[in-house]
Amino acid sequence: MKMQVLSRQRFLQALSLSSVSMILLSCGSSPPDDILQRSGQAALVFVKEPSQINNRSGAMRSNFDEYYPGTDLYLLSPISSQGELKNLTAQYTQRNQTNPNNYGAAVDPEVSFDGKRILFSMKENRNSLWRLYEMNIDGSGLVQITDQTFGDDMDPIYLPNGQIMFASTRPGIVDEYERHNSPLLHVGDRGPDGRLINIRRISFNQSHDTNPIVHSSGKVFYSRWEHLGDPNKFPLFVINPDGTRPFVMYGNHSPQQSGSRVYLEPRELSDGGIICSVMERTSPFEGGAIAVIDISKSDDNLSFITPASVPFNNTNRPTDGIYKTPFPILDKNSPADRRERILFAMSPIPIQNGMSNAQVDYGIYVMDKNGSNVQLI
Numbered sequence: 001m002k003m004q005v006l007s008r009q010r011f012l013q014a015l016s017l018s019s020v021s022m023i024l025l026s027c028g029s030s031p032p033d034d035i036l037q038r039s040g041q042a043a044l045v046f047v048k049e050p051s052q053i054n055n056r057s058g059a060m061r062s063n064f065d066e067y068y069p070g071t072d073l074y075l076l077s078p079i080s081s082q083g084e085l086k087n088l089t090a091q092y093t094q095r096n097q098t099n100p101n102n103y104g105a106a107v108d109p110e111v112s113f114d115g116k117r118i119l120f121s122m123k124e125n126r127n128s129l130w131r132l133y134e135m136n137i138d139g140s141g142l143v144q145i146t147d148q149t150f151g152d153d154m155d156p157i158y159l160p161n162g163q164i165m166f167a168s169t170r171p172g173i174v175d176e177y178e179r180h181n182s183p184l185l186h187v188g189d190r191g192p193d194g195r196l197i198n199i200r201r202i203s204f205n206q207s208h209d210t211n212p213i214v215h216s217s218g219k220v221f222y223s224r225w226e227h228l229g230d231p232n233k234f235p236l237f238v239i240n241p242d243g244t245r246p247f248v249m250y251g252n253h254s255p256q257q258s259g260s261r262v263y264l265e266p267r268e269l270s271d272g273g274i275i276c277s278v279m280e281r282t283s284p285f286e287g288g289a290i291a292v293i294d295i296s297k298s299d300d301n302l303s304f305i306t307p308a309s310v311p312f313n314n315t316n317r318p319t320d321g322i323y324k325t326p327f328p329i330l331d332k333n334s335p336a337d338r339r340e341r342i343l344f345a346m347s348p349i350p351i352q353n354g355m356s357n358a359q360v361d362y363g364i365y366v367m368d369k370n371g372s373n374v375q376l377i
Helices: 033-038
Strands: 002-007 011-016 041-048 072-077 084-087 105-111 117-123 130-136 153-158 164-168 184-190 196-201 209-214 220-224 236-239 247-250 261-268 274-280 289-293 302-304 322-330 340-347 363-368
Touching: 002 105, 041 105, 072 105, 105 153, 117 153, 130 153, 153 209, 164 209, 184 209, 209 261, 220 261, 261 322, 274 322, 289 322
Parallel strands: none
Antiparallel strands: 002 011, 002 041, 011 322, 041 072, 072 084, 105 117, 117 130, 153 164, 164 184, 184 196, 209 220, 220 236, 236 247, 261 274, 274 289, 289 302, 322 340, 340 363
């Protein structure tokens, strides 16, 4: 799933959110909303999902595994605990349904470059497939842009040339271990009515290809479940938008002490580097640490900005929180050393020695790029 910041002029790139509860919380003192507003970030589009008991949402899971009725896209404007909150998709996920257990679910929001439309994945009801939709930023004007009869479409992004890239299980390739249909990257052209035509697969894998983003280099970065020798992990891969020249970008050797490290939800920093969430492939809960990768340096150049107690390496140590979905924003009015800040989701409920059944409660926070000055939004 995803979350996006809305600028007064345009939307920024997407922030990926996994399928856990996104709960907005109020606090006694307001966060620095004036700073966020002055920098142009006027609103936030995000996924809000009902909290789940026994949510074993590990790294190998994807939309088709994680259907929770009543999951919707919300708009928060401005980015503040006092901001106005609007449900953008309940009119579609609850349409023609009287039983809440059969409500649909809307996830993976991606905002167009001109800031006028939102692309997302939606399961209209319990018995439907995940398909791609597009709507206006106020939730009106819904258009279904894929109508496949097999497989699930998810995780869409806009490409600068007008095409749409997304992950889909429509090829029916079965994962070699989990025996689930594997999501692979696809690209589609726009037809006259906005629907996708000429859809073709551009990645080839027997496991998952997920979380694509467009980098300023013109390349697409994504997370790929890959077996590189003995390790069985999710490194970050790079590929051209047409599917040519796929190659591992980071994580095939790092760190040596972990054979199942997972790098998910990559986003580009202002210097071209990458910030991402880091967890273990076999983790019983979704979330972990947040790290910065300098892709211009060695494969071991990884800097964690979340506390050392975060359970990203099967340490079984208590933690004060589990983190996910980092997204950079720029505040031009702040000092140079604090100009780039990070929005992220975090559950402060401790995870004690494998307590995977704890009910996590994710909120939206902001922090400095070095991990300091954490504040609740």
